[in-house]
Amino acid sequence: MVRPMSPTDEPRPSSIPPETVLVRAREVRVRLTDEDEIGIDVGGEQLHAPRLALLLLDAFSSPRRVADVLAAVAGGGAERALEAEACVSHMASNGVLVLPEERAALGTRGWVRPSIHMLMLDDRGRTNGFCHALRTIVKPEDVVIDIGTGTGVLATCAALAGARKVYAVESSGIAEVAARVFAANGVTDRVSLMRERSTSLTLPERASVLVTETIGNDPLDEQMLEIVADAKKRLLTPDARIIPSAIEIWGIAVDIPRTVLERHVFTKRKVEGYCKEYGIDFSPLEEHRLSCSEPIMLDSRDVATWPLAEPVLLASIDMTKPFDTSISTRAGLQVSRESKHLGIMLAFRATLAPGLVLSTLPADFDPTSHWAHALFPAFDCLAVAAGAHIVIDYNYDRGTTTVRVNEG
Numbered sequence: 001m002v003r004p005m006s007p008t009d010e011p012r013p014s015s016i017p018p019e020t021v022l023v024r025a026r027e028v029r030v031r032l033t034d035e036d037e038i039g040i041d042v043g044g045e046q047l048h049a050p051r052l053a054l055l056l057l058d059a060f061s062s063p064r065r066v067a068d069v070l071a072a073v074a075g076g077g078a079e080r081a082l083e084a085e086a087c088v089s090h091m092a093s094n095g096v097l098v099l100p101e102e103r104a105a106l107g108t109r110g111w112v113r114p115s116i117h118m119l120m121l122d123d124r125g126r127t128n129g130f131c132h133a134l135r136t137i138v139k140p141e142d143v144v145i146d147i148g149t150g151t152g153v154l155a156t157c158a159a160l161a162g163a164r165k166v167y168a169v170e171s172s173g174i175a176e177v178a179a180r181v182f183a184a185n186g187v188t189d190r191v192s193l194m195r196e197r198s199t200s201l202t203l204p205e206r207a208s209v210l211v212t213e214t215i216g217n218d219p220l221d222e223q224m225l226e227i228v229a230d231a232k233k234r235l236l237t238p239d240a241r242i243i244p245s246a247i248e249i250w251g252i253a254v255d256i257p258r259t260v261l262e263r264h265v266f267t268k269r270k271v272e273g274y275c276k277e278y279g280i281d282f283s284p285l286e287e288h289r290l291s292c293s294e295p296i297m298l299d300s301r302d303v304a305t306w307p308l309a310e311p312v313l314l315a316s317i318d319m320t321k322p323f324d325t326s327i328s329t330r331a332g333l334q335v336s337r338e339s340k341h342l343g344i345m346l347a348f349r350a351t352l353a354p355g356l357v358l359s360t361l362p363a364d365f366d367p368t369s370h371w372a373h374a375l376f377p378a379f380d381c382l383a384v385a386a387g388a389h390i391v392i393d394y395n396y397d398r399g400t401t402t403v404r405v406n407e408g
């Protein structure tokens with residue numbers, strides 16, 4: 001099973017009837033990026049839009065006819081009108097602009113989607129692991145904070161484990177479901193649901209236990225380090241126990257099967273095929289590559305025969321001590337056999353409680369695991385001979401991981 005990624009490459013939407021009345025969805029956050037576009041977060045999903053979207057989001061802060069907004073924003077320019085129309089369609093098909101009656105209802109996108117939570121609850125190693133850790137660690141006087149409560153599973157478990165008080169924090173619409181789970185389990189007297197991002201949250205008291213399952217396929221890209229560092233500063237007692245208390249990031253050199261690589265990368269062979277088929281020189285496509293921060297997500301069941309060497313430790317973070325939220329490390333290894341398509345796949349080991357480790361390393365393969373492996377093709381040395389020494393540069397900063405590989 002594969003933890004879903006936030007889809008950013010949605011197909012192009014069709015246009016919307018001009019008489020339609022739309023309004024901005026409830027949970028929309030905008031990020032300004034360095035590029036000529038903005039990032040829009042809605043219900044835990046991310047999409048990109050041109051800067052013009054800022055004007056449109058402002059215009060749709062209350063219900064408005066699409067035609068009226070387009071006329072006001074376009075200002076008579078035909079090209080701008082087309083861009084605005086495409087942008088409105090894009091935002092409507094991604095749940096950023098919704099019908100007024102939908103605004104009040106619980107959405108079905110991003111972290112609200114039932115399927116995401118089903119995947120995680122079906123991952124018994126993960127869910128039982130976190131629940132077992134809570135039962136081991138939580139004591140009757142504890143105040144627990146569960147950051148990213150989702151369906152409320154861990155907050156409910158903490159309450160049933162005897163915590164005096166549980167703060168369940170959830171920024172997406174799935175919070176509405178968590179509220180009902182707390183009621184169904186008779187724990188509303190002890191569990192307070194906070195419907196916001198932990199990083200803007202204030203609590204009436206500091207918590208003595210933090211639990212957060214914000215480990216991504218690219219283990220750090222859900223910003224667990226930033227979440228924990230912020231909580232330690234503002235929301236936890238100095239001696240608070242943290243679940244997970246530590247996380248290790250491992251790199252595994254793998255031989256990527258050609259068929260897999262060719263689903264994501266314009267290889268020479270692929271491009272030659274296009275040239276032959278269409279009679280067009282497509283050689284520039286070979287330079288159009290994934291960047292070293294764009295991993296391919298792989299189902300862990302598919303990769304058993306791919307490794308070229310034992311995993312190497314790239315980073316080890318002890319959450320109970322002060323730690324840096326950006327990481328820059330280097331590790332070397334020797335590949336056991338030749339590879340035409342070298343890549344580095346990430347895995348993690350998270351310590352949930354003393355002696356209880358959740359791992360996605362191939363040696364600990366769990367068929368119920370929903371975690372995928374993030375794979376970074378080694379574009380600087382795709383082909384390596386048996387016995388070659390390679391050096392992996394692993395960097396993480398504010399939700400973005402980059403992995404570079406060189407022979408050395």
Ligand SMILES: C[S@@+](CC[C@H](N)C(=O)[O-])C[C@H]1O[C@@H](n2cnc3c(N)ncnc32)[C@H](O)[C@@H]1O
Pocket residue numbers: 044111117120121147148149150151152153154169170171172174196197198199213214215227
């Ligand atoms: C991977 S899910 C885990 C859900 C649940 N704890 C479980 O174990 O099934 C992470 C959840 O955290 C929420 N989330 C992520 N970062 C958050 C933050 N800083 N504050 C509040 N919620 C957050 C997401 O919306 C998502 O519902």
